[in-house]
Amino acid sequence: MIKSIITYSNCELEKNRILKENKNKAVVYRWTNNVNQKTYIGSSVNFSVRLYKYYSVKHLMKHNTAIHNALLKYGHSNFTLDIIEYCEGVDPIIREQYYLDLLRPEYNILEQAGSSLGFKHSEETLEFFKNNRKVSEETRKNLSLAATGRILTEEDKKKISSSRQGIKLSDETRAKISAAAISLKGVPVIIKNIITLEVIEYTSLTEVAKAIGVSRTAVKKAIISEKPIKKIYCCIASHKK
Template sequence: MSFTASLQFCRFYVAESSNKNNSKDITPVVIYPNADLSKSRILADNLNTICVYRWVNKINGDIYVGSSTNLRVRLYTYYSLGSLSQSSRIIDRALLKYGYSNFSFEILEYCTKENVIEREQYYIDFFKPVYNIVEKAGSTLGYKHTDLPRRGWSGRRARSSPPGLIKATLRS
């Protein structure tokens, strides 16, 4: 039996009750309860999807809220172990630590390019997610890099040679 989602039958906005203190009052548009077992379905369903999404750690309840104008491309980075192992983002570290099977992946709302950041901000304000580093959607403004990434950047600058030096070395 094959399941194919048809957008004509999906809600485009999330349902919520008046109790803003309980995150269980938000009903996602689509829920993939096991991000490991559902990987191929998640990728297949979300080509060119513009939405706000949420990762939920099923062990401790911590969440991450994000948005994308092409969800499949974003998901490929989440499912790339090489990319995750190089990252210092909290959500990436949590996915590695707990494993995909201990996370659910949810689409909170389908959006347009014009309103996706605004809607992401709404959910960040609503959930106050633990895995989000900054409180402002679509920005790393206010994020203070740790010493580790900063040392890596300075090392790259020190190793890079000025173009004139490269040319002189090649000529000799």
């Protein structure tokens, strides 16, 4: 039998107190179902972050584990939360493993702390991961459209714009992109057909793009990266006036 540092007997009514008293703390904790007395042992380096997930219905529904399902089924009001140990200067995972071996909690499917080895997701969870992966693949495809050397349709542009929402560039990256765009504005461009060796000079990026059937952005990117476009043409910016 172990003695807890703090015990919260009604996790619904004491939610605010639990969050306040355990903010940013590394802990080993135990959930106890007051109905059937089954328990779960866990640990966290920042318990306040973990607690917000435990109190999120959306998060609980996404994770098909015994403790998540139990919290959804019985509600937080039917659970007691014990802070078994505050881990200052100690790895919480190591301490969690100690209590897992000692107490053998019923809701812990895994015998090794911090491991998912041997855990099998439900069909619903696997379907969720599958759908998320499909979205990710589609997003990557949309983001690559501008670099394929093709002329983009309005639909393609909308897809790319949507995919890029939420992507944050560093100030340094923004500065480089801006400088590259400015330096190429209104600059003549020389293209060389690496198969026929034909060399032609055009007055602008737009003129080049129209001539070889690609987007202006693709031409600019080829110049900056110094890589062939459409695997046929080498493009360089001509700064002669």
